[in-house]
Amino acid sequence: MNFRAVILLLLATYVSALAVPPVMWTLEEGWTNAKRFAANLAPLKPKSLYAPTKVLASRHSASPSPSPSSGPTSVCSGFVSVYSVGQGPSGWLSATVMNATGVYSTTTMDKSQALKVSIPCITKDHSALKAYNGPDKKTCYVGFIQEEDEPDIGAGSENFGLIGPTAWTDSGAKPAVGDNYYDVITDDPTLIEASVWKYNSKTTELTAAWINTDGSSVPSTLFWDTDYYWFGFTGDLGKLISEYGSGNNFVQVKFYLDA
Structure with a gap:
């Protein structure tokens, strides 16, 4: 579905x-x-947030933990500031995940309620954005969640995914079934990618790219459904809007790391 x-x-x-x-x-x-x-x-x-769902447990082993780096890595931390394109600052990404959907859904003007994250300051590859006060220790990364039957995004496609708590995946890895909070809520097996983010230390912007099933990397446009309150990503926001809604309920957003 x-x-x-x-x-x-x-x-x-x-x-x-x-x-x-x-x-x-x-x-x-x-x-x-x-x-x-x-x-x-x-x-x-969810009754237990520290084990895979029955569906996932039968289909894959536990998601691997990131391997230690060979040397010290500078880490930048802070809160995710949300900027609505054409409208202005919209507060910080809230640490609260809506129990009805299991994905990040709202912003907050109270920094004490904002999601605290960290990411490598300088890296040539896309990295994972780790959350410190998310809903679940097993899915402690701000990742991308995609359905199995239409996993690819790109120009001319209305396909889109969700932004929510996920387990770790390697940089450049193709979409694969993995632990995520959306699946805990819905019991609907989905694909994930966690290492999708890049941090620009000059502008402080967090940009993202999704890896399609053919291995191609597609720059992702982030958006917010302000009618039903959930954050998502797509390769063609214009096509998505023409298929599913108007410019009033799908708002393009940008994420910034606010220390």
Whole structure:
């Protein structure tokens, strides 16, 4: 199912569940998400955030940890400042992940609530953006999440992915099934890439690129769906807008590292 359709379904069930009496939440706590959707209830909150889902556990081994570098590496840390193109500063990326979708979804004007991250200051390759106060220690990187049936992005394609907590992947690695918070919420196996970011120490901008299945690197445009509150990436924002919405609900954004 297309990401946007899944997100709309999750948000719709989440909103409808607000009207359900508290006793219903107790009675239906043991239901699967499929049964909860049928009853117009919100998806279950993750019970364990420190192990792969059943789907992922059967399909791949645990995501590898980054290997130690051969020498000292300068690391730059701070908070992700969000700039909406054509509108101006929009605050900092919030550390809070919406339980209805499992991806980064909002900004905050309170720096104490912002996501704290770090990235190598100088590197020729794309790197992982590590989060220190995200929702889950196992998925502690700000990564890209993509569906399996349409993983590639580029000019002329409306394909897009989500920005959320993921496990580590190597720089230049092709998309592969891996641990991510979106999958914990939806139990829907997805592809991830974590080492997608580059930091410009002069401008402080964080730019990104997605590796397609053929190994090609595609510069990614970051955007924010201000109707349903989630951050995503695409290779052609104009095509995405023409297919799924207007310029009013898909806003191009830029990320900056604010120390």
